[in-house]
Amino acid sequence: MGYELKLRIWRGDRSGGGLGDYSVEVSEGEVVLDALHRLQATQLNDLAIRWNCKAGKCGSCSAEINGKPRLMCMTRLSDFEPTETITVTPLRTFPIIRDLVTDVSFNYEKAKEMPSFAPPPRDADGKRRMSQIDVERGQEFRKCIECFLCQDVCHVIRDHEDNKPAFSGPRFFLRFAELDMHPLDTHDRRSLAQAAGGIGLCNITKCCTEVCPENITITDNAIIPMKERVADRMFDPLVWLGSKIGIRNKDNDGRTEL
Ligand code: SF4
Numbered sequence: 303m304g305y306e307l308k309l310r311i312w313r314g315d316r317s318g319g320g321l322g323d324y325s326v327e328v329s330e331g332e333v334v335l336d337a338l339h340r341l342q343a344t345q346l347n348d349l350a351i352r353w354n355c356k357a358g359k360c361g362s363c364s365a366e367i368n369g370k371p372r373l374m375c376m377t378r379l380s381d382f383e384p385t386e387t388i389t390v391t392p393l394r395t396f397p398i399i400r401d402l403v404t405d406v407s408f409n410y411e412k413a414k415e416m417p418s419f420a421p422p423p424r425d426a427d428g429k430r431r432m433s434q435i436d437v438e439r440g441q442e443f444r445k446c447i448e449c450f451l452c453q454d455v456c457h458v459i460r461d462h463e464d465n466k467p468a469f470s471g472p473r474f475f476l477r478f479a480e481l482d483m484h485p486l487d488t489h490d491r492r493s494l495a496q497a498a499g500g501i502g503l504c505n506i507t508k509c510c511t512e513v514c515p516e517n518i519t520i521t522d523n524a525i526i527p528m529k530e531r532v533a534d535r536m537f538d539p540l541v542w543l544g545s546k547i548g549i550r551n552k553d554n555d556g557r558t559e560l
């Protein structure tokens with residue numbers, strides 16, 4: 303059963319813009335992205351929208367819907383009253399390119415700062431080995447689709463542009479944690495998370511976890527354990543002494559720290 307949906311959409315570019323009111327016919331079972339596509343096809347041919355898969359997997363269609371960071375392709379119209387006006391605005395934390403499209407290159411710059419996975423030499427038989435439990439532990443973190451909704455909502459950079467150089471954000475704390483928990487990675491991810499990543503600026507508000515469309519428990523499973531690991535490195539006198547005299551340390555899980 304179709305009905306006329308009222309939409310309020312931000313339109314503009316780097317020089318400025320504002321909200322405009324529109325009305326478009328929608329059908330049962332549709333999502334916000336469907337409504338915007340129909341509006342684009344019938345009324346606003348030049349409306350800029352970034353999207354790709356329409357299946358919640360590419361992470362392209364991130365926007366703010368009624369003020370909440372969400373994927374447009376995964377937000378059902380049935381979540382709203384048919385009489386309600388749905389407001390769609392671009393991600394606030396990143397610079398506008400046009401309409402609903404923002405420049406998310408901040409995230410790619412932060413990704414470039416992250417040294418890639420660096421395993422030690424192979425065993426004598428040419429293989430590398432790790433425990434199944436270590437394989438499973440990182441699995442949740444690899445579900446990330448890089449939608450950057452967590453980056454958008456985090457107040458450390460959302461409200462403080464000047465923090466951006468010093469803060470890599472929840473998506474990358476996830477990556478720090480994944481690699482620090484990997485038994486075959488040889489980089490010192492704890493020092494990197496503290497110094498280059500600015501994990502100390504995170505005050506565990508958990509907003510990132512609330513908006514993650516992949517339901518990754520970013521704060522409890524990645525950020526808090528990573529903060530604890532950083533604190534171990536910085537404040538445990540035995541760990542400090544071991545690092546000074548070159549002894550390999552065991553972390554909380556008993557694995558060898560290379
Ligand atoms: Fe998106 Fe979740 Fe990945 Fe953040 S952690 S970029 S919210 S999928």
Ligand code: F3S
Nearest residue numbers: 456504506507508510
């Ligand atoms: Fe930001 Fe998430 Fe920490 S929202 S403050 S990174 S818990």
Ligand code: FES
Nearest residue numbers: 355356361363375
């Ligand atoms: Fe790919 Fe929405 S279009 S996640």
